[in-house]
Every structure is written in C-alpha cells, then in structure tokens.
Amino acid sequence: MPLTRDKIIGHDSERLAFKFTMLNEGKVVPCQISDAAMDELAGVIGTENSARQAQFLSLRDDIETIASDLYAQAPPVDGYVVRIFSKHVKQRAPAPAAREEEQASPPPVESS
Numbered sequence: 001m002p003l004t005r006d007k008i009i010g011h012d013s014e015r016l017a018f019k020f021t022m023l024n025e026g027k028v029v030p031c032q033i034s035d036a037a038m039d040e041l042a043g044v045i046g047t048e049n050s051a052r053q054a055q056f057l058s059l060r061d062d063i064e065t066i067a068s069d070l071y072a073q074a075p076p077v078d079g080y081v082v083r084i085f086s087k088h089v090k091q092r093a094p095a096p097a098a099r100e101e102e103q104a105s106p107p108p109v110e111s112s
Contacts, residue, residue, distance in 0.1 A: 003029055003068040005060075011052040018056050022067055022082075031067045033084040038063070040089040066092065 006028060009019035017032040033056075039047055041059050056063065066089070067082045074080055 003064070003071055005064060008053070008056065011049055013049055017083075018052050020056070020063075022064060022071075024071065029067075029071060029080070029082060031082040031084070033063055033067075034086065037084050037086045037089045040086045041092075062092075 003022035003024050006021040006023045009021065011018050012032070015032070016035045018035070018038060019030070019032045022029045022031055035047070035049075035052070038052070038055055038059060039045055041062060042055060047055055063084065066084050070084065070088065071080070071082050074082070
C-alpha cells in the first residue's frame with residue numbers, strides 16, 4: 001500500500017535536506033530529501049535555502065511517489081526514515097524541464 005501525504009517539517013540547513021512526513025496506515029513515516037536530489041528532480045543547480053519550501057511544494061507529488069516507492073522496498077522496521085538522494089532521482093524519468101524541452105524540440109530531419 002502506498003504512503004499517503006502528511007506534514008511538511010521544513011528545511012534542515014545542517015543536513016542540507018528537506019524533511020516531511022507521510023502516513024502508512026495511520027503511522028507516521030519520517031522522510032527527507034537531500035537538497036541535491038531536489039535540484040536534480042527540478043533540473044536546476046544551487047537553489048537557495050530560502051527557496052526550498054517552494055521547491056518542495058512544486059515537486060511534492062514526485063517526491064512523495066519516490067518516498068513511497070523506497071518505503072515499499074525497505075525492510076519493515078519501526079523508526080525507518082525514508083531518505084531520498086540524487087541516485088534515487090537519477091533512476092527515474094528526466095526532470096519536468098527536460099521533458100518539456102524534448103517535447104518542444106522538433107524531431108531531427110534525416111538527410112539522404
């Protein structure tokens with residue numbers, strides 16, 4: 001069963017990660033995504049700490065899907081924290097900005 005949305009905790013500037021929680025059958029599951037992973041997902045580099053919450057909100061659906069997938073693969077241990085890193089994002093489809101560029105680009109013309 002996939003995790004469901006819960007609360008936003010906020011940016012942790014010491015750990016360079018954004019913390020949030022999700023629910024598994026009513027139990028709180030702590031989650032976090034690294035700044036680098038959020039930037040990778042957004043297709044940007046070096047987002048300011050003050051802009052992290054807005055960035056999280058714009059990517060929330062994708063982030064929560066990744067968190068839910070990672071939780072489903074994890075061993076069933078109480079207190080497990082879902083931690084999303086760049087390697088988890090790289091395993092997924094291209095960032096939204098990259099998909100838009102691909103769709104906007106005309107197909108290559110073949111010459112004979």
